Amino acid sequence: xxxxxxxxxxxxxxxxxxxxxxxxxxxxxxxxxxxxxxxxxxxxxxxxxxxxxxxxxxxxxxxxxxxxxxxxxxxxxxxxxxxxxxxxxxxxxxxxxxxxxxxxxxxxxxxxxxxxxxxxxxxxxxxxxxxxxxxxxxxxxxxxxxxxxxxxxxxxxxxxxxxxxxxxxxxxxxxxxxxxxxxxxxxxxxxxxxxxxxxxxxxxxxxxxxxxxxxxxxxxxxxxxxxxxxxxxxxxxxxxxxxxxxxxxxxxxxxxxxxxxxxxxxxxxxxxxxxxxxxxxxxxxxxxxxxxxxxxxxxxxxxxxx
Amino acid sequence: xxxxxxxxxxxxxxxxxxxxxxxxxxxxxxxxxxxxxxxxxxxxxxxxxxxxxxxxxxxxxxxxxxxxxxxxxxxxxxxxxxxxxxxxxxxxxxxxxxxxxxxxxxxxxxxxxxxxxxxxxxxxxxxxxxxxxxxxxxxxxxxxxxxxxxxxxxxxxxxxxxxxxxxxxxxxxxxxxxxxxxxxxxxxxxxxxxxxxxxxxxxxxxxxxxxxxxxxxxxxxxxxxxxxxxxxxxxxxxxxxxxxxxxxxxxxxxxxxxxxxxxxxxxxxxxxxxxxxxxxxxxxxxxxxxxxxxxxxxxxxxxxxxxxxxxxxxxxxxxxxxxxxxxxxxxxxxxxxxxxxxxxxxxxxxxxxxxxx
Numbered sequence: 324x325x326x327x328x329x330x331x332x333x334x335x336x337x338x339x340x341x342x343x344x345x346x347x348x349x350x351x352x353x354x355x356x357x358x359x360x361x362x363x364x365x366x367x368x369x370x371x372x373x374x375x376x377x378x379x380x381x382x383x384x385x386x387x388x389x390x391x392x393x394x395x396x397x398x399x400x401x402x403x404x405x406x407x408x409x410x411x412x413x414x415x416x417x418x419x420x421x422x423x424x425x426x427x428x429x430x431x432x433x434x435x436x437x438x439x440x441x442x443x444x445x446x447x448x449x450x451x452x453x454x455x456x457x458x459x460x461x462x463x464x465x466x467x468x469x470x471x472x473x474x475x476x477x478x479x480x481x482x483x484x485x486x487x488x489x490x491x492x493x494x495x496x497x498x499x500x501x502x503x504x505x506x507x508x509x510x511x512x513x514x515x516x517x518x519x520x521x522x523x524x525x526x527x528x529x530x531x532x533x534x535x536x537x538x539x540x541x542x543x544x545x546x547x548x549x550x551x552x553x554x555x556x557x558x559x560x561x562x563x564x565x566x567x568x569x570x571x572x573x574x575x576x577x578x579x580x581x582x583x584x585x586x587x588x589x590x591x592x593x594x595x596x597x598x599x600x601x602x603x604x605x606x607x608x609x610x611x612x613x614x615x616x617x618x619x620x621x622x623x624x625x626x627x628x629x
Numbered sequence: 630x631x632x633x634x635x636x637x638x639x640x641x642x643x644x645x646x647x648x649x650x651x652x653x654x655x656x657x658x659x660x661x662x663x664x665x666x667x668x669x670x671x672x673x674x675x676x677x678x679x680x681x682x683x684x685x686x687x688x689x690x691x692x693x694x695x696x697x698x699x700x701x702x703x704x705x706x707x708x709x710x711x712x713x714x715x716x717x718x719x720x721x722x723x724x725x726x727x728x729x730x731x732x733x734x735x736x737x738x739x740x741x742x743x744x745x746x747x748x749x750x751x752x753x754x755x756x757x758x759x760x761x762x763x764x765x766x767x768x769x770x771x772x773x774x775x776x777x778x779x780x781x782x783x784x785x786x787x788x789x790x791x792x793x794x795x796x797x798x799x800x801x802x803x804x805x806x807x808x809x810x811x812x813x814x815x816x817x818x819x820x821x822x823x824x825x826x827x828x829x830x831x832x833x834x835x836x837x838x839x840x841x842x843x844x845x846x847x848x849x850x851x852x853x854x855x856x857x858x859x860x861x862x863x864x865x866x867x868x869x870x871x872x873x874x875x876x877x878x879x880x881x882x883x884x885x886x887x888x889x890x891x892x893x894x895x896x897x898x899x900x901x902x903x904x905x906x907x908x909x910x911x912x913x914x915x916x917x918x919x920x921x922x923x924x925x926x927x928x929x930x931x932x933x934x935x936x937x938x939x940x941x942x943x944x945x946x947x948x949x950x951x952x953x954x955x956x957x958x959x960x961x962x963x964x965x966x967x968x969x970x971x972x973x974x975x976x977x978x979x980x981x982x983x984x985x986x
Binding site for chain 1: 668816855870
């Protein structure tokens with residue numbers, strides 16, 4: 324065992340990178356579920372975002388344009404889900420699963436000519452003085468911009484849900500769509516907007532994997548992160564800061580266990596491999612021992628005539 | 630004749646008719662563990678499938694299901710293929726071993742071919758390639774080229790196939806560079822680009838300047854490229870888009886000749902349950918072009934090693950070799966038998982790590 328081989332500064336820096344796609348997708352899904360919609364298509368929207376962002380940034384040479392395209396891609400795909408569930412009143416669980424399957428297939432089709440291509444590199448933040456600080460510099464001040472967007476987004480969603488009128492309306496729609504409707508709010512419109520927001524976030528998370536974390540395009544490359552994001556929202560009791568905590572825990576322990584393995588620590592590898600799931604669930608379950616619960620209208624279809 | 634009997638006869642006749650029609654074309658099914666666009670393992674199996682189509686044209690009908698999880702789901706997929714009238718089914722990952730055997734019991738008339746496993750039955754053959762011969766060449770290049778003397782290895786699952794590769798690479802790296810150290814990460818997945826990239830980064834951060842991978846995507850190649858001054862090897866497929874650096878060579882699986890021969894055997898009715906294990910010599914394992922990033926003398930040595938493996942004059946596991954615990958395994962000049970290799974569950978002496986159970 325040689326723990327000195329692990330550089331804690333690099334470790335923290337890379338755990339933040341590993342956590343970001345999960346955080347982005349989970350925060351988006353949190354807003355969707357807060358509006359009372361259960362969209363199981365996160366994985367599909369992520370992978371479509373991953374290829375949309377990848378393709379556009381390769382074509383334009385600009386990673387930023389690619390990221391915007393990824394958000395649009397995810398949002399457009401989520402519109403399909405919005406149409407099925409909000410207009411056609413289809414079952415949300417089935418529609419969400421179908422969205423994932425559709426997204427995986429569509430992305431494979433879109434990505435056929437992009438296998439093995441290298442995307443343009445995303446510039447990292449480089450603030451003179453600050454980025455050069457020992458320890459704090461690499462951890463806080465030398466990441467790619469999207470990582471900071473992830474954190475800002477969490478704060479933004481938290482503040483919006485807690486303090487703004489828009490957040491109040493969103494929560495009302497999620498808790499009791501009939502009451503919100505009776506008060507004169509357009510339930511369908513609120514939900515469609517929330518679904519699109521979730522799609523854009525998932526798309527951005529997917530593009531983060533294909534453009535920054537890996538970076539390359541490979542079919543099926545999100546490999547289940549969308550599902551983990553879904554679980555994370557539940558375990559985080561629909562609270563933004565807990566989603567952030569959970570994502571960092573999960574990403575962090577994942578990176579940590581890989582580092583421990585490489586350092587040859589004497590813990591059996593099986594335990595290390597399952598530790599990210601176990602510890603994240605454990606911590607969040609203990610934290611959610613308070614009275615928090617799911618939005619009351621979660622997963623229920625709404626029609627103004629009923 | 631009663632109506633029911635008439636209907637039964639009609640149904641049986643219809644059944645016979647459809648069977649007769651179906652048997653005109655030989656149906657070949659493939660079960661893949663990853664997507665066909667993974668650029669590695671599954672991609673090469675699909676190239677083999679395409680070669681079968683190219684060879685026999687209208688006489689065959691191939692189907693495939695990709696990204697099938699190993700375990701219970703696989704059994705369902707294989708059963709479905711057999712029900713749909715497949716004559717020959719290739720299951721292309723180690724984890725499909727028991728599902729393949731289980732389904733094969735229920736369909737005695739269907740032929741099954743399981744890759745990299747060791748359980749056979751009257752209608753189940755196994756086939757694999759001696760990838761460890763390719764690993765020997767990689768180990769040699771790695772040992773000669775490393776400057777930090779730390780070689781990172783991204784392993785998938787602790788199965789004999791993977792352990793053989795680690796041992797073979799280690800033996801040949803150690804032979805040319807006694808100071809090398811192996812750092813091994815078990816990813817517990819065949820395909821997860823993000824995780825593979827994280828594993829590569831963790832190894833590089835801990836000083837590795839050579840990354841060997843036994844996972845299927847090209848993500849570690851991209852991570853090595855981003856880090857710079859790290860060399861890698863293509864796995865299962867050439868991955869030449871990362872040449873000349875970081876990818877300096879590769880192991881290429883070439884399944885096409887085998888798939889064509891086995892399909893032909895089913896058509897001719899000569900198919901028998903066999904165990905095939907071919908290496909560089911038979912062409913099932915190819916060594917991708919060694920790039921210019923490798924010094925000429927190292928390249929010449931690697932090619933010489935490859936040739937001696939191909940001709941059979943040298944075996945990748947030649948004694949004297951000890952097991953990890955120091956107990957003797959092979960005496961001077963002795964070579965490993967296939968039985969031991971097929972079930973290999975120990976590291977050779979010198980590797981400082983434990984195999985997960």
